[in-house]
Amino acid sequence: AGGSGAPGPCEVPEEFLDPLTCVLMRHPVRLPDSGIVMDRSTIERHLMTHAVME
Numbered sequence: 531a532g533g534s535g536a537p538g539p540c541e542v543p544e545e546f547l548d549p550l551t552c553v554l555m556r557h558p559v560r561l562p563d564s565g566i567v568m569d570r571s572t573i574e575r576h577l578m579t580h581a582v583m584e
Contacts, residue, residue, distance in 0.1 A: 548572050 548555050548569040557570035 542554055545567075546554055546558075549566065550568065550572055553569070555567070555569040558567050559570050559573060560567050561573075
């Protein structure tokens with residue numbers, strides 16, 4: 531507390547959070563076309579629930 535501006539023990543930097551789920555990424559993966567970093571589980575869940583057109 532003290533107002534030092536330092537993150538507390540439960541605060542996580544935004545770049546460590548998955549941009550879709552806002553959950554701490556355990557296995558970050560950078561997407562090749564966009565450069566966006568997402569958690570592997572988010573990508574896998576998307577691929578399992580949405581048809582992929584080739």
